[in-house]
Amino acid sequence: MRMVDLIEKKRNGQLLNKEEIQFIIRGYVSGDIPDYQISAWLMAIYFQGMLAEETAELTLAMAQSGKQIDLGKYGLHCIDKHSTGGVGDKTTLIVAPLVAACGVKIAKMSGRGLGFTGGTIDKLEAIPGFHTELSEEAFLKQVADIGLAVTAQSADIVPADKKLYALRDVTGTVNSIPLIASSVMSKKIAAGAQGIVLDVKYGSGAFMPDIEQARTLAEIMVDIGNKLERKTIAILSDMNQPLGNAVGNSLEILEVVDSLQGTGPADLLEVCLLLGSWMLIAAGKTDCVGEGKRLLQKALDSGAAWQKFCQLISAQKGDLLKVQNKELFLAPYVKTYQAPEDAFIQNIDAGLVGRAAMMLGAGRETKESTIDFGAGLVILKKTGEKVLTGESLLKIYTSDAQKAESSMDILRKALVLGQERPVLPMANTIVV
Numbered sequence: 001m002r003m004v005d006l007i008e009k010k011r012n013g014q015l016l017n018k019e020e021i022q023f024i025i026r027g028y029v030s031g032d033i034p035d036y037q038i039s040a041w042l043m044a045i046y047f048q049g050m051l052a053e054e055t056a057e058l059t060l061a062m063a064q065s066g067k068q069i070d071l072g073k074y075g076l077h078c079i080d081k082h083s084t085g086g087v088g089d090k091t092t093l094i095v096a097p098l099v100a101a102c103g104v105k106i107a108k109m110s111g112r113g114l115g116f117t118g119g120t121i122d123k124l125e126a127i128p129g130f131h132t133e134l135s136e137e138a139f140l141k142q143v144a145d146i147g148l149a150v151t152a153q154s155a156d157i158v159p160a161d162k163k164l165y166a167l168r169d170v171t172g173t174v175n176s177i178p179l180i181a182s183s184v185m186s187k188k189i190a191a192g193a194q195g196i197v198l199d200v201k202y203g204s205g206a207f208m209p210d211i212e213q214a215r216t217l218a219e220i221m222v223d224i225g226n227k228l229e230r231k232t233i234a235i236l237s238d239m240n241q242p243l244g245n246a247v248g249n250s251l252e253i254l255e256v257v258d259s260l261q262g263t264g265p266a267d268l269l270e271v272c273l274l275l276g277s278w279m280l281i282a283a284g285k286t287d288c289v290g291e292g293k294r295l296l297q298k299a300l301d302s303g304a305a306w307q308k309f310c311q312l313i314s315a316q317k318g319d320l321l322k323v324q325n326k327e328l329f330l331a332p333y334v335k336t337y338q339a340p341e342d343a344f345i346q347n348i349d350a351g352l353v354g355r356a357a358m359m360l361g362a363g364r365e366t367k368e369s370t371i372d373f374g375a376g377l378v379i380l381k382k383t384g385e386k387v388l389t390g391e392s393l394l395k396i397y398t399s400d401a402q403k404a405e406s407s408m409d410i411l412r413k414a415l416v417l418g419q420e421r422p423v424l425p426m427a428n429t430i431v432v
């Protein structure tokens with residue numbers, strides 16, 4: 001087999017079979033096939049797409065490119081959750097303790113942020129001392145002991161995705177349904193959870209621009225998971241405006257604390273309760289969303305979910321006192337943006353907000369960039385709210401005054417004001 005023939009085959013819109021896909025993935029991971037040929041192949045997929053069975057074969061080949069964890073072998077039945085990425089998306093840190101407090105085991109491998117979307121591991125590293133790199137043994141022991149562990153994905157799990165994702169990021173090929181589906185599902189399959197709940201986001205702050213494309217992506221991933229005997233469910237959720245109010249690592253952890261103490265933003269809690277109920281359904285704890293939400297609300301109201309989060313921090317050596325006292329580092333240069341007129345907020349473009357937060361220092365422009373955990377912004381008024389002249393609409397935090405000016409320019413564009421009361425986006429209730 002020659003890689004150039006397989007590139008041409010895909011370029012011409014033909015199907016690749018299992019052996020061909022395995023040849024490509026094995027060759028890329030071993031270093032026999034160079035980046036430039038894989039780049040051409042990725043671009044051919046970007047334009048020609050893949051059929052569902054090709055995407056499933058690609059997912060399997062990627063999952064098999066490294067170590068696969070068999071949680072069942074350790075007597076663990078776990079439920080996993082994955083978001084396709086968004087702005088202000090701190091749901092894992094709320095949902096995981098909530099669901100674990102209801103007696104479901106969560107062995108969560110999470111990623112770092114890249115570009116304008118954030119990553120759970122970066123958010124956790126805003127907690128001084130928190131260990132995000134657990135050995136497999138320590139990870140599984142913690143899941144068995146307290147029902148919950150969150151670790152960065154180790155290098156030996158789905159090495160194909162690590163290489164492919166980095167290449168997609170610099171070749172304009174991230175935004176492709178078969179490539180996203182195989183990237184997400186290969187990691188979920190290799191991580192070994194028996195149930196998977198996917199949060200597929202759509203809108204300006206997501207990889208899928210609209211709900212139709214999000215549904216197509218969700219259906220492909222659900223199909224792959226269920227065929228491999230993992231109970232897989234997806235919800236489609238709105239990412240046209242940032243989720244919750246905080247964007248940036250320390251700020252988001254503070255919002256997680258508020259949410260677990262019952263004072264978090266309503267839109268964030270709504271998505272968390274929906275995701276959490278489907279996780280309870282996947283675990284067999286209930287068979288309906290209403291009952292799931294009731295169980296989760298009980299875990300929230302009783303303080304059990306907050307206690308579970310505290311247990312997670314202590315188990316992974318984070319400074320619990322700093323979190324309990326809400327004393328995380330925040331960048332010193334603070335500026336607010338005030339409403340120039342009486343108006344309604346028509347829209348808050350999540351993609352632009354994500355870019356502004358990255359510019360403030362909260363995200364990575366390249367894989368090598370370092371993050372300022374204290375940088376970011378807090379949105380004080382959300383879409384649909386009426387604001388009066390001079391009222392504060394958002395607050396930014398940065399360590400670099402120059403960055404404040406350029407990101408404020410972006411944020412002024414992101415926050416669209418108008419005289420009409422806008423129609424609010426529909427609720428996140430679509431389940432695939």
Ligand code: URA
Binds near residue numbers: 085179180181183
């Ligand atoms: N999240 C992933 O894990 N992979 C993608 O390709 C996009 C979002």
